[in-house]
Amino acid sequence: MEILNVEMELELVDSPGQLIKILVPIGKFGGNIINIFHIRDRIKNNYVPVILNFDIPDINKLNKIKEKLQEIGIKIIRLERDVGAYKGHVILIGHVFDSDINDTIDEVININIEKIQIRKISALIRDPKKPSSVKFLIQTETEDLMEKAYQKFEEISKHKNLLMIKEL
Amino acid sequence: MKEFKFIIIGFGTVGRSLAKLVVKKNEQFKKKWGINLKCVAIFEYNGAFVDEINGLDLKTIVDLPPNEFSSSPNWKNGYLANDHLNSIDSNIVVELTKTNIKDAEPAYTYIKTSLLNNRDVVTSNKGPLSLYYPELMKIVSSNNRLFRFEASVGGIIPILGTYKNLLLANKIIAISGILNGTSNYILTKMTLEKIPFDIALKEAQENGYAEADPSLDIQGIDAASKLVILANSILGYESSLSNVKRQGIDKITPEAIELAREERYVIKHVAVARDGKLEVAPKLIPENHTLNISGTKNIIILKTEEAGEIVLSGRGAGGIEAASAVLSDILYICKTRKKEI
Ligand SMILES: NC(=O)c1ccc[n+]([C@@H]2O[C@H](COP(=O)([O-])OP(=O)(O)OC[C@H]3O[C@@H](n4cnc5c(N)ncnc54)[C@H](OP(=O)(O)O)[C@@H]3O)[C@@H](O)[C@H]2O)c1
Numbered sequence: 001m002e003i004l005n006v007e008m009e010l011e012l013v014d015s016p017g018q019l020i021k022i023l024v025p026i027g028k029f030g031g032n033i034i035n036i037f038h039i040r041d042r043i044k045n046n047y048v049p050v051i052l053n054f055d056i057p058d059i060n061k062l063n064k065i066k067e068k069l070q071e072i073g074i075k076i077i078r079l080e081r082d083v084g085a086y087k088g089h090v091i092l093i094g095h096v097f098d099s100d101i102n103d104t105i106d107e108v109i110n111i112n113i114e115k116i117q118i119r120k121i122s123a124l125i126r127d128p129k130k131p132s133s134v135k136f137l138i139q140t141e142t143e144d145l146m147e148k149a150y151q152k153f154e155e156i157s158k159h160k161n162l163l164m165i166k167e168l
Numbered sequence: 169m170k171e172f173k174f175i176i177i178g179f180g181t182v183g184r185s186l187a188k189l190v191v192k193k194n195e196q197f198k199k200k201w202g203i204n205l206k207c208v209a210i211f212e213y214n215g216a217f218v219d220e221i222n223g224l225d226l227k228t229i230v231d232l233p234p235n236e237f238s239s240s241p242n243w244k245n246g247y248l249a250n251d252h253l254n255s256i257d258s259n260i261v262v263e264l265t266k267t268n269i270k271d272a273e274p275a276y277t278y279i280k281t282s283l284l285n286n287r288d289v290v291t292s293n294k295g296p297l298s299l300y301y302p303e304l305m306k307i308v309s310s311n312n313r314l315f316r317f318e319a320s321v322g323g324i325i326p327i328l329g330t331y332k333n334l335l336l337a338n339k340i341i342a343i344s345g346i347l348n349g350t351s352n353y354i355l356t357k358m359t360l361e362k363i364p365f366d367i368a369l370k371e372a373q374e375n376g377y378a379e380a381d382p383s384l385d386i387q388g389i390d391a392a393s394k395l396v397i398l399a400n401s402i403l404g405y406e407s408s409l410s411n412v413k414r415q416g417i418d419k420i421t422p423e424a425i426e427l428a429r430e431e432r433y434v435i436k437h438v439a440v441a442r443d444g445k446l447e448v449a450p451k452l453i454p455e456n457h458t459l460n461i462s463g464t465k466n467i468i469i470l471k472t473e474e475a476g477e478i479v480l481s482g483r484g485a486g487g488i489e490a491a492s493a494v495l496s497d498i499l500y501i502c503k504t505r506k507k508e509i
Contacts (some may be wrong), residue, residue: 089431089452091424124423133424153375155409163419165428168344168438168451168459 003055005085006062007030009078010069014048025068029061039109049077055085086146087119090136090153094162107156115139116149169202170509172502173223174208177249177278178265181291182319184208185491186262187230193495202503205494209256211249216286217242220256225255248277249422254285260501261390262494263291263394269389270298271410283307283315288505292319292490298393302406314504315369316497319490321394322347326351326480326493327468329500332401337477340402342471343441347394349464349484350385351417353377355450356462369418385418388448391439395448399441407446415449426451433462442471 012018019036026033035053042049056062116131120137136153140146150166157164175181190205197203200495206223209216214236217224219242220349220421237243253261261282264274272295279296282289284307290299296304297320308315318328331340346352350372357368369386372378384390392412399405417437428435436459440447453459458479461467483489 087426089433091427091435091452093421093424108245122427124426126423131419131421133421133427135427163415163450165420165424165435165450165452166435168440168453168457 003057003085004059005034006052006054006056006063007080008052008076009079010049010053011075011077012050014043014046019028021052021072022050022052022069022074025065025072026052027070029056030062031061031065033055040102067124086140086143088140088146088149088167090138090150090167091133092136092157092161092162092167093133093165094131094155094157104151108153116145116152169198169204170502171204171206171231172260172393172498172505173206173208174262174498175256175258175289176255176262176264177275178263179212180264180266181212181416182494184230184491185351185487186494187226187493189488189495191226191230197499199501201499201506202501203381203499203506204476204501205222205498208258209252211253212237213246213248216247216249216252218244218247218256227437237336241356249274249316251347253278259286259505261289262498263289264298264494265293267293267295267297267384267393269298269384269393272299276300278322279304279315280297280307282315283311286311286313288314288501290316290494290501292317292494294320294390294393294397297400298396298409300504301396301408305400307353314501316500317397318497319485319493321397322390322485324485324489325466325468325480326491326496327398327480328401329496330480333469334471338475339473340470341473342440343395343398343402343468344438344440344442344459345395345398345441345466345468346436346459346461346467346473347391347448347468348385348388348437349466350378351381351391352461353464354386354389355417355420355435355437358420358422359425359429359436360462362426363444364422365418369411373458388439390438391437392446393448395439398468399446403441405444405446406439411444412446413446414447418486420450436460453488469481 033053038053039049117139118136119139123134124133125132138149140149153164174403180357194205207226208220208223209218209258217229224242233412262274276296281297297317320327323329346418354368354372392409396407396409399407410442420435426434434455435450436453438451459467470478470495
């Protein structure tokens with residue numbers, strides 16, 4: 001699934017209750033806030049620069065957010081959204097933890113070298129003797145890299161005899 | 169009035185349902201279209217009903233159990249399709265024997281020789297189509313034959329007819345779907361009731377939704393065969409069953425379904441044909457995706473170049489649904505040939 005990773009710099013009046021004004025429209029249009037920085041050492045005329053980092057599903061939603069912010073009188077100083085990002089989930093089923101969990105995780109982490117990030121690993125194990133199910137959240141910069149990540153997972157699954165389920 | 173002589177091979181669930189439908193509807197066809205369907209032979213594995221001159225009285229045959237076949241004056245014991253199929257005068261051969269995905273026999277030979285002997289053919293059998301599609305199509309075109317197989321892609325969704333009649337101006341670039349009711353039923357049960365695969369399968373078998381040997385369904389072989397037929401006839405591929413990358417659903421755990429649910433995904437056994445590649449495998453699908461259908465339903469999504477996505481969905485087929493698709497194919501052939509006269 002494609003997502004846009006956005007970095008937005010704004011000027012806010014340096015008084016309580018300002019931040020919430022901008023977070024509401026971002027949340028409303030599906031933005032997922034990752035980081036917020038107040039650059040206090042650059043306060044000028046009672047305005048504080050704020051840098052927001054958030055994920056957003058598509059450009060239309062981003063445009064809606066921009067419109068809304070302008071409507072309520074917020075000044076956008078800088079907007080970078082060329083840091084496109086792709087996210088994908090993979091679930092592996094089998095004896096992932098049994099014999100060679102370290103190998104499997106190692107191999108998966110080695111994928112990182114090729115600019116493919118594993119952002120999250122979660123597992124559900126009901127019975128250690130039975131096959132376990134492990135979910136990976138992958139993030140890449142391009143669609144091609146996501147394909148590559150899937151291929152890598154496929155190779156690992158093949159030689160460890162795991163069932164791999166990925167997104168359609 | 170134009171008379172069309174047809175032969176049925178295989179008098180099982182679909183064959184009998186077809187005979188019943190013809191009994192019920194032939195008068196209508198005569199009145200409406202001037203088409204008279206005359207069944208001249210029904211081949212079974214151990215003999216045949218034959219009446220080349222008057223046509224069989226299907227009413228007296230449809231309900232005969234196999235051990236009473238010989239009570240019919242038309243029954244010829246040991247009279248087999250292998251020896252006699254081509255010597256009986258007929259226009260249309262309707263092939264309805266069991267699916268065999270190893271070598272597609274005996275259906276493959278019956279279909280091929282019928283086409284070579286200038287018969288038009290209708291089948292509900294996936295075997296020959298998923299293994300020998302390109303070869304059969306060559307024979308069809310070099311012999312100027314009509315060959316229809318709507319029932320072979322299962323479901324009651326008239327996908328091939330819809331495509332051939334209504335969508336020709338649209339270029340279809342990809343097909344995705346859920347093509348097997350049994351595996352979808354099992355996955356639906358696992359998801360809703362949070363139960364393991366084995367238990368869901370057992371309940372499916374008890375409720376008549378899965379066969380005693382469920383491997384064709386749960387390993388995705390049935391879906392893969394249907395995908396090959398769809399991709400070949402709609403996307404113009406020249407593929408066969410061995411070209412399909414395939415994964416079954418038997419290793420899926422309730423935990424995997426739970427992990428998927430946390431991300432608002434469901435796990436579905438999806439068939440996909442795109443970019444020349446064919447795959448049947450469990451996939452993560454967003455909960456609100458069109459492919460997220462439940463129970464024994466089938467669904468097919470055609471991705472078109474100009475018209476976005478076209479979705480067709482319906483129940484998985486039983487004998488009577490398959491027979492009605494077969495009968496529609498027979499009528500299509502009759503109408504086409506009648507126009508040519
Ligand atoms: N049933 C459905 O809902 C459905 C739906 C779509 C497509 N289909 C397809 O339609 C076809 C027929 O299905 P069905 O359910 O009717 O199967 P079925 O009930 O098993 O009928 C097949 C019949 O063919 C007979 N047969 C076997 N070998 C033969 C031979 N060499 N010559 C003549 N007859 C022979 C069988 O006899 P014996 O049983 O004595 O061997 C049986 O009576 C299959 O290919 C199936 O995949 C079925």
